[in-house]
Amino acid sequence: MALWSGRFTQDVGELTQRFGASLPVDRALYVQDIAGSKAHAAMLAAQGIILPHDNEAIQSGLDDVRASIESGEFAFDVNDEDIHMAVEGALIRSIGDAGARLHTGRSRNDQAVTDTRLFAKARCAALMQANCDLRAALMSQADANKDVLMPGYTHMQHAQPVLFAHHLLAYVAMLERDYGRLKAARTAADASPLGAAALAGTTYPLDRFQTAEALGFSRVIGNSLDAVSDRDFLLDLVYACSVSCLHLSRLCEELVLWSTAEFDFIELSDAFSTGSSIMPQKKNPDFAELIRGKTGRVVGDLVALLMTLKALPLAYNKDLQEDKRAAIDAAKTLEDCCRCAAGMVATMTVKPASMLAQAEKGHLAATDVADYLAKKGMPFRQAHAVVGHLVLLCERRGCGLGDLSLADFQAESDLFDADIADALDLRAIVEARTTYGGTASVRVAEQMDAARARLETDAAACGAGGSCGPAGPYSC
Numbered sequence: 001m002a003l004w005s006g007r008f009t010q011d012v013g014e015l016t017q018r019f020g021a022s023l024p025v026d027r028a029l030y031v032q033d034i035a036g037s038k039a040h041a042a043m044l045a046a047q048g049i050i051l052p053h054d055n056e057a058i059q060s061g062l063d064d065v066r067a068s069i070e071s072g073e074f075a076f077d078v079n080d081e082d083i084h085m086a087v088e089g090a091l092i093r094s095i096g097d098a099g100a101r102l103h104t105g106r107s108r109n110d111q112a113v114t115d116t117r118l119f120a121k122a123r124c125a126a127l128m129q130a131n132c133d134l135r136a137a138l139m140s141q142a143d144a145n146k147d148v149l150m151p152g153y154t155h156m157q158h159a160q161p162v163l164f165a166h167h168l169l170a171y172v173a174m175l176e177r178d179y180g181r182l183k184a185a186r187t188a189a190d191a192s193p194l195g196a197a198a199l200a201g202t203t204y205p206l207d208r209f210q211t212a213e214a215l216g217f218s219r220v221i222g223n224s225l226d227a228v229s230d231r232d233f234l235l236d237l238v239y240a241c242s243v244s245c246l247h248l249s250r251l252c253e254e255l256v257l258w259s260t261a262e263f264d265f266i267e268l269s270d271a272f273s274t275g276s277s278i279m280p281q282k283k284n285p286d287f288a289e290l291i292r293g294k295t296g297r298v299v300g301d302l303v304a305l306l307m308t309l310k311a312l313p314l315a316y317n318k319d320l321q322e323d324k325r326a327a328i329d330a331a332k333t334l335e336d337c338c339r340c341a342a343g344m345v346a347t348m349t350v351k352p353a354s355m356l357a358q359a360e361k362g363h364l365a366a367t368d369v370a371d372y373l374a375k376k377g378m379p380f381r382q383a384h385a386v387v388g389h390l391v392l393l394c395e396r397r398g399c400g401l402g403d404l405s406l407a408d409f410q411a412e413s414d415l416f417d418a419d420i421a422d423a424l425d426l427r428a429i430v431e432a433r434t435t436y437g438g439t440a441s442v443r444v445a446e447q448m449d450a451a452r453a454r455l456e457t458d459a460a461a462c463g464a465g466g467s468c469g470p471a472g473p474y475s476c
Contacts, residue, residue: 021081032118039214039474057098105204109228109316110196123331124186130338132459137346142168150355158362162439174247181240192217193227199315241330245295252288264354269347301326372423376415
């Protein structure tokens with residue numbers, strides 16, 4: 001019979017036991033569960049609710065349970081419907097009545113969400129570090145290729161020339177926002193529900209602030225009903241994972257395109273490629289494709305959690321047992337994707353000649369030719385039409401704007417002079433984009449410096465003593 005079976009005359013059936021068990025999922029939170037129990041027991045002793053020697057036995061017994069789990073010797077039983085019952089049952093079998101006193105003043109409702117909040121904090125910290133590592137890989141490639149020109153695209157059509165470093169830094173900017181969302185999710189999780197009990201608090205003189213401090217929480221949740229029923233912090237985490245995966249999917253789509261023979265902008269390392277079972281020549285960007293594909297899985301986790309929480313009345317409902325599956329999967333998937341993407345980016349070979357060759361196609365100087373006329377007094381809309389005629393002429397001849405003669409230009413407007421050649425030089429076009437955030441090398445260098453400073457701050461915050469918060473004696 002279960003530990004809660006006092007008012008029952010028979011146990012649940014095998015099917016319902018299996019259906020109702022969360023142990024296959026929440027056993028991953030054993031570290032958090034044991035940390036919460038140790039903090040709770042220490043507080044009970046400090047408040048005189050249990051005797052000091054009972055607390056000592058509980059602390060030692062819980063250490064033994066953790067060691068048993070980590071050594072692989074612990075025997076999980078399907079009759080233990082969750083990690084809380086598995087740990088407590090083992091503790092009672094080990095130390096007897098002292099173990100049975102552990103649950104005084106506590107419900108599985110506040111216990112489960114305490115574990116989940118501790119888990120969310122730890123996963124956010126790991127994801128923030130993985131985010132920093134990917135940003136570092138992108139910035140390293142940008143720095144190593146800071147003079148490389150490539151075509152910029154809109155609608156997947158050649159648009160204007162940009163620096164390759166500028167392009168990579170756009171992804172760094174996305175990841176910086178992702179870091180901010182992960183940090184906010186961690187802050188949302190950083191509140192202690194322990195001591196809220198089932199929903200209404202308890203008659204025992206618990207010190208909720210002591211357990212919060214011991215577990216490294218920065219604050220205590222002020223409403224016991226909200227404490228046991230809130231899962232907004234998990235929505236924040238899974239949403240942050242979803243958006244970050246979307247950004248990684250965009251990056252990986254470009255890595256896939258760039259590694260094709262049609263683009264030939266990069267070559268992925270053998271370590272991040274696979275071959276074909278039938279075509280010997282193939283080198284497939286499978287891992288970039290997998291990251292792109294796994295995005296749908298993480299977005300699915302978000303939708304699943306949203307639907308689980310929809311229309312739940314206060315306070316705790318068994319539906320909330322489904323909260324951890326989505327969060328565990330989304331966080332693990334994002335971390336794996338970040339690690340894989342960082343490896344791909346760090347080891348890929350960039351092909352500047354191929355990028356430049358493509359930048360010389362598609363009339364990328366057209367906007368600057370129109371600007372040339374506008375700066376000489378022609379209304380921009382009229383200049384736009386003039387250059388459109390010149391592009392049409394090039395299309396008919398099968399050439400580029402740089403292949404036209406001065407006479408060809410002057411046939412469209414007498415404002416053209418010999419200095420039009422300067423407006424056709426790709427390097428000059430790039431270097432002319434000096435507005436804040438533009439692609440000129442001086443501006444890209446500024447962006448790199450700013451991104452490097454933010455990365456240093458963010459990476460430091462992921463370490464001990466950073467914004468990830470204080471670690472209490474029972475912190476996991």
